Amino acid sequence: MSSYTSNSKRYFYGFSLIFIVGILLFVVGSEFIVRTIVAPKNEFDAVRERLHSSHSAYGAFADSRGASGLRSKEDFSNFSMAGDNLSTIIEKARFFANSNAAKGIIIQADPHHFAIYRLNSDQSALRNDLFRPDTPWFQFLRPFYRQYLLEYWKAYILNLANPITQVAEDTQDHSIIRLSEQPPNEIETAASIRAGLQAPVKNVMRTRFANAYATAIHEFKNSGIDVCMVSFPVSSAYLKLSIRDPNYSQALKYYAALADEIGVKYVDFSSALGDRLFGNADHLNEEGAQTLTHAILYNCFGLNR
16 A cells, blocks of 8 residues: 555545534534523524413414514413514414414514515424424524524624524614614614615515415404404604605505405504604514503403503
C-alpha cells in the first residue's frame, strides 16, 4: 500500500470522525436548547396544551393581535398565536368546536390576512404538529422549532438566554410600553413598515382563504355556535395609512358582508382604542389587552368578564 493511499485513508477516517461527532453535538445541543430553554417559555406548546385540555365554552382564534390583545378568563380561552394565517386560525377553531361543548367562538376578521406573505404561507406541517395527540421525542425536529433553530443556536452561543423564546412575527414585550409616549417619527416609520407589509391583495373574496373562511363560519353557525367575527384594534398611525389603500377597505367590507349574509355578529374594533393602549403599531399593551378582552366578550356574547 502506497504512502499516498495510507494518508488518504487517514484523512478520510479523520474527516468522517469529525463529521459524525459534529452531527451528534448538533443533534444533542439542538435538543438541549429546545427542550430545556425554548419550549418551557414558548407560546406554541402552551396554546397546544390549551387546545387539547380546555373545557372552556368560549374561545378566541387570531394571530399576534389576539395573542397580545386578549387574556383568558373564566370559561374563556385565548388560542391566538403569533404568525397564524387564516387556514390555521380556522382549523384551530374547528378543533376547539369538535372537542368541546363550545358555545361561542371569536374569530379574527382582519384585512392583513389577505396580504401576499400570509396567502403564500403554508402552515400544514405546523397544524399537524399542533393537533396530534402526542409529540415526537426529538423536539427540535418539530416544524415550529425547526424553522428557528439557527436563531436559537446564535442566541445560545451569545449567551442571550432571554431572547431564546419565540422568534416569530412579534416577540417584544408590550406590557409596559405605551405607543403614545414614543417619538412621533418612530411611530410613523414603524406604522408605515407594518401597513405596507400587511397590505391586502385586490379582490380578497376571490382568494382560497376567503372561501375557506366563509365555509368555516357557515359550519360553526349551523352547529349552533355563536360566532363573533372581530377586526382587532390598530393604532391611529397604522389606521391612517391603511385606509388610504382601497383593498384594505374592501377587505373590511367583505367581512361585514359575510357576517350579514350568514347571520353572525361582526364587530369592528379597528379604531376603538387610543394609542396609549398600544405597545406598537398594531399590538396592544397589557392595559389594552385587559380593556379589549372585556369589550369583546361583552359585545360578542354579553359576558361580563
